[in-house]
Amino acid sequence: MAAKSLSGTGEYVPKKREVVKTPAEKVSDILYWILRSAIVINVVALFFPSLNPARLSEGINKNLSLFSCGVSYDSIVVNLKRALKQEWVSEDAFALIFYASLIIIIAVIIIAASGCLSLGSHKMKKVGLAVTLGGGVIEAVGLAALFQAHSEIVETTVANKADKILLLNAEGVPDPDYLPPAFILFIVLISVIILLSIVNLFLVPRSMMGEGFSMEPKFQLFLMMLPVIALAFVFSYLPLYGWRYAFFDYKAGESLAGKEPTLNYFTMLFQNAATRRDIANVLKNTLAMSGLGIATSWVPMVFAIFLSEIRNSRFKRIVQTFTTIPNFISWVLVYAIAIAIFNTDGFINTLINSMGGSATENYLMSDSHMWLKMLAWGIWKGTGWSAIIYIAAISGIDQGLYEAATVDGAGRFAKMWYITIPELIPTFCVLLLMSIANILSNGMEQYLVFSNAMNREKIQVLDLYVYNLGIGSGLIPLSTVIGMVKSVISVILLFAANGVSKLIRGESIV
Amino acid sequence: MENLTLKKKGENAGLSDNTTHIKQTPGDIVFNVINYLFFGVFTLSCIFPFYYIFINTISDNELVKSGAITLIPRGITISNYIAMFKVNDLWNSVVVTVGRTLIGTCLMVFVSGLAGYLVTKEEMWHRKFWYRFLVITMYFNAGLIPWYLNMSMLGLTNNFMAYIIPGIVSPYNIILVKTYVESIPSEIEESAFMDGASYWTIFCKIIWPLSKPILATIAIFGAVGHWNSFQDSLILNSNSPELFTLQHRLYIYLNQSSNLGAIVASGTSSTDSAAIAGAMNTKIIQYTISMVTIIPILCVYPFLMKYFEKGLMLGAVKG
Numbered sequence: 001m002a003a004k005s006l007s008g009t010g011e012y013v014p015k016k017r018e019v020v021k022t023p024a025e026k027v028s029d030i031l032y033w034i035l036r037s038a039i040v041i042n043v044v045a046l047f048f049p050s051l052n053p054a055r056l057s058e059g060i061n062k063n064l065s066l067f068s069c070g071v072s073y074d075s076i077v078v079n080l081k082r083a084l085k086q087e088w089v090s091e092d093a094f095a096l097i098f099y100a101s102l103i104i105i106i107a108v109i110i111i112a113a114s115g116c117l118s119l120g121s122h123k124m125k126k127v128g129l130a131v132t133l134g135g136g137v138i139e140a141v142g143l144a145a146l147f148q149a150h151s152e153i154v155e156t157t158v159a160n161k162a163d164k165i166l167l168l169n170a171e172g173v174p175d176p177d178y179l180p181p182a183f184i185l186f187i188v189l190i191s192v193i194i195l196l197s198i199v200n201l202f203l204v205p206r207s208m209m210g211e212g213f214s215m216e217p218k219f220q221l222f223l224m225m226l227p228v229i230a231l232a233f234v235f236s237y238l239p240l241y242g243w244r245y246a247f248f249d250y251k252a253g254e255s256l257a258g259k260e261p262t263l264n265y266f267t268m269l270f271q272n273a274a275t276r277r278d279i280a281n282v283l284k285n286t287l288a289m290s291g292l293g294i295a296t297s298w299v300p301m302v303f304a305i306f307l308s309e310i311r312n313s314r315f316k317r318i319v320q321t322f323t324t325i326p327n328f329i330s331w332v333l334v335y336a337i338a339i340a341i342f343n344t345d346g347f348i349n350t351l352i353n354s355m356g357g358s359a360t361e362n363y364l365m366s367d368s369h370m371w372l373k374m375l376a377w378g379i380w381k382g383t384g385w386s387a388i389i390y391i392a393a394i395s396g397i398d399q400g401l402y403e404a405a406t407v408d409g410a411g412r413f414a415k416m417w418y419i420t421i422p423e424l425i426p427t428f429c430v431l432l433l434m435s436i437a438n439i440l441s442n443g444m445e446q447y448l449v450f451s452n453a454m455n456r457e458k459i460q461v462l463d464l465y466v467y468n469l470g471i472g473s474g475l476i477p478l479s480t481v482i483g484m485v486k487s488v489i490s491v492i493l494l495f496a497a498n499g500v501s502k503l504i505r506g507e508s509i510v
Numbered sequence: 511m512e513n514l515t516l517k518k519k520g521e522n523a524g525l526s527d528n529t530t531h532i533k534q535t536p537g538d539i540v541f542n543v544i545n546y547l548f549f550g551v552f553t554l555s556c557i558f559p560f561y562y563i564f565i566n567t568i569s570d571n572e573l574v575k576s577g578a579i580t581l582i583p584r585g586i587t588i589s590n591y592i593a594m595f596k597v598n599d600l601w602n603s604v605v606v607t608v609g610r611t612l613i614g615t616c617l618m619v620f621v622s623g624l625a626g627y628l629v630t631k632e633e634m635w636h637r638k639f640w641y642r643f644l645v646i647t648m649y650f651n652a653g654l655i656p657w658y659l660n661m662s663m664l665g666l667t668n669n670f671m672a673y674i675i676p677g678i679v680s681p682y683n684i685i686l687v688k689t690y691v692e693s694i695p696s697e698i699e700e701s702a703f704m705d706g707a708s709y710w711t712i713f714c715k716i717i718w719p720l721s722k723p724i725l726a727t728i729a730i731f732g733a734v735g736h737w738n739s740f741q742d743s744l745i746l747n748s749n750s751p752e753l754f755t756l757q758h759r760l761y762i763y764l765n766q767s768s769n770l771g772a773i774v775a776s777g778t779s780s781t782d783s784a785a786i787a788g789a790m791n792t793k794i795i796q797y798t799i800s801m802v803t804i805i806p807i808l809c810v811y812p813f814l815m816k817y818f819e820k821g822l823m824l825g826a827v828k829g
Contacts, residue, residue, distance in 0.1 A: 072665075228621060237647070325807075332760050350579070466655065471745055
């Protein structure tokens with residue numbers, strides 16, 4: 001990659017002198033890895049509902065993470081409004097849970113920040129450990145407050161409502177002595193963090209003279225990058241954890257705890273007649289519309305070739321500007337345009353009526369030629385934009401080729417066929433392979449906005465089906481299964497397309 | 511209408527331009543006529559719908575209702591737009607959409623710039639691994655439902671932050687910035703490094719100013735994306751009407767075939783809501799909101815065209 005061109009970068013970084021490490025430092029390095037792992041787990045645990053130590057009452061939502069508990073008191077008591085009104089349990093306990101969660105969140109942020117300092121010089125490490133210790137103590141205070149809240153809940157609960165307030169233990173019985181496993185986990189984590197930071201305070205050697213507060217460049221860069229990495233992890237990798245819903249009989253709002261894993265939703269795809277029929281229909285629509293898109297993928301190329309035949313640059317500019325506009329409006333707006341033109345009181349009917357006819361047909365409500373209509377909208381929206389890349393490629397073709405061809409007596413079309421098109425084919429192939437790799441993902445927005453009661457059967461593509469099934473009907477496991485299968489097939493197709501590209505062009509496309 | 515005249519002029523000029531070079535055969539003339547005609551019609555089909563919607567919103571409402579407006583506006587008035595300003599729901603959506611566009615784009619551009627710079631630094635701890643870690647995310651996704659469940663687990667449903675935070679890290683834009691930063695001569699950076707500048711200083715004082723062209727390009731794409739976004743509002747914030755984006759609001763209005771006037775009127779604060787409901791029928795309300803949604807894009811588009819093209823070309827050479 002081009003990154004190599006920046007090789008100069010490596011040269012001016014002052015090389016750190018190799019120092020022989022004492023046994024104490026080696027031990028300290030190992031302990032540091034344990035400490036850092038504990039800190040990372042502690043941070044991650046903030047966001048997992050199943051690892052929420054603040055869920056000390058059956059009335060608190062199972063899908064609430066410690067982080068949500070600490071940022072919104074309302075989310076804690078949302079299911080407890082009645083219980084608190086009727087004074088089945090003291091409200092102070094839940095306020096305490098809120099404040100304790102907030103304290104723990106702040107402590108974890110402090111600990112995480114000080115954990116970053118552990119990548120620095122000895123002096124920085126020492127300061128970092130002291131801060132970690134402080135944060136650990138604060139977190140311990142938060143946990144103690146949670147424990148206090150738990151005992152308050154147990155004490156103040158009205159006896160006959162205990163099953164609604166008290167936590168259920170492993171046997172499903174309300175148990176005043178039961179603490180959630182996440183609570184134990186947090187106690188273990190915080191003990192490890194406090195213990196290791198104390199031990200390391202003794203193991204890390206005193207800073208040498210003039211060493212100061214510094215960090216190696218490689219770690220500086222890494223720490224600047226860390227927030228980006230964390231966000232990418234949370235929003236791109238963490239959803240993969242949601243694939244577990246495919247293996248449980250899950251309904252929205254429930255907890256997975258205590259459910260038996262099942263493969264029913266995988267076999268359902270093939271065995272349930274109604275589902276099978278739906279999927280066959282959806283696949284037919286998906287492949288048909290993607291196929292039509294692929295079959296017409298030459299349109300932008302031809303558009304560009306013919307546009308380049310126009311000599312008037314002002315006209316060319318106008319065409320290029322206006323034909324790219326549709327690419328920048330959303331599908332909702334495209335639908336608004338469709339309504340303006342093709343609805344009962346749209347442009348076409350208005351025009352016919354103003355010339356003495358009486359047209360009242362609503363073209364959007366019919367299901368005839370749905371695939372072709374969707375293709376036409378796609379071409380209308382995308383052609384001008386997709387053509388730009390070919391227009392640029394055409395302007396890069398050596399004019400000498402055309403001149404030589406003219407001398408040889410080649411006409412306009414011969415030049416197009418024997419010079420322009422062969423020059424554009426590589427670009428075309430890359431785009432074609434990409435669209436083949438995306439054959440199952442034609443997005444849902446276009447089909448969602450155009451779908452109505454009349455055309456639903458013909459327009460439902462895979463993405464829209466998953467949306468309707470999962471969000472619309474709440475069939476989470478089944479829609480997750482379909483999404484999973486789709487994701488896996490898409491990745492395989494992408495690798496296949498990449499392999500083909502490598503084979504015939506010697507270049508990869510991803 | 512202006513376009514038509516422009517096109518005519520262009521056509522004439524084009525033909526006369528050609529004749530000065532070579533003598534045109536009849537075949538050339540036929541070809542040119544067909545070619546110009548095709549592009550003229552296609553361009554018209556791209557621009558006419560906007561024009562048609564626009565003339566209907568500025569014409570007299572009674573004429574629009576009777577279907578008298580086809581090509582020329584009549585009885586010009588801006589009362590529809592003024593009435594729309596009084597619809598609280600719509601205002602709400604405008605504020606939400608403008609807010610997410612500004613905040614979301616700024617954060618995305620800053621993070622893309624910083625991350626794009628950082629991933630060029632060979633000396634970063636496990637740079638290759640982290641770079642791949644980011645890039646891979648472009649090529650797979652877990653699927654809609656796991657994504658939704660993840661967002662709800664993180665508390666990002668019925669929450670304005672759901673529009674902002676997930677869009678901050680955009681691997682594609684990071685690659686674009688990285689490619690650009692690599693083209694900046696490394697001597698500039700080295701000399702700053704010799705003078706004792708930190709990475710942060712180098713980024714703020716050197717890389718950021720020098721990368722402005724690419725940052726402007728991704729900012730524009732990001733802003734258009736935010737302005738047009740509809741799915742996140744539909745899926746994540748469906749229970750919070752006060753957080754609907756403009757596109758989502760438009761979608762809802764487009765799907766209300768009847769008594770849209772009453773619905774819109776109920777969302778207005780002013781006392782003349784009944785008057786609005788009476789004066790405007792479904793069609794006019796839909797057209798006016800479409801125009802409100804589309805005008806910002808149409809207004810900025812001609813000025814930013816070159817950035818859009820640049821973005822596309824950069825995308826083509828990414829690596």
